[in-house]
Amino acid sequence: MANSPEMRASDVDRDRVAAILREHAAQGRITMEEFNERLENVYASKTYGELAKVTVDLPDVDLRHRPAKVASSTPAPQGGLHPGMRAAWGAWAAASGINWVIWLIVSLTSGDLIYPWPLWVMGPWGVILLMSTIFGNGQPKRG
Structure with missing residues (x-):
């Protein structure tokens, strides 16, 4: 059964259109401001027709067969850790340091x-x- 414009869209349908918009933003077809505006419209959409209006001026994108990423010229992460793991270690160190400072203050004042x-x-x-x-x-986990 074909999806008519009046049919209600699901969260999965809205997420699919959001992924398409992300791809168009990554390819430079729309600016970040346009992307944010369109994304708001996507999540406010209730029907397939409203979703179609968000991407009507953009070419079709097949998210299953995306072109291979071009190797970036950025250097490899320090220590071989991806940024997410470095951030996790940083959060651990910061929280540990704060807790030890609190412990020290309480110990000294008592x-x-x-x-x-x-x-x-x-x-x-x-x-x-x-x-x-x-x-x-x-490698960071992909959702």
Whole structure:
């Protein structure tokens, strides 16, 4: 059964059109401002007809057979970690540091060294990050 313009669109249909818009933005057919405007229209659309109006002036894009990406001239990530893993380690270090500073302040103001509870924050999180770093494939997950 063909989809008539009056039929209600699903979230999957809106996500498919959003992916098409992302591809057109990546190829430079639309600006980021146009992309954001069209994306708002996509998620406000209720029917197939409204979705079609968002991409009527753009050529068809087959997302299954996209051209191969051109190798970028950017250098390889430092330490062999992708940016997401570096960010995770940075968040771990920042949270651990803040917790140790709080522990130190409480210990100094109480006049006694209290139980080192920050170990319970940084330990399990650090172990999970370490396992992900060692046994991960080095690539960010694709959704």
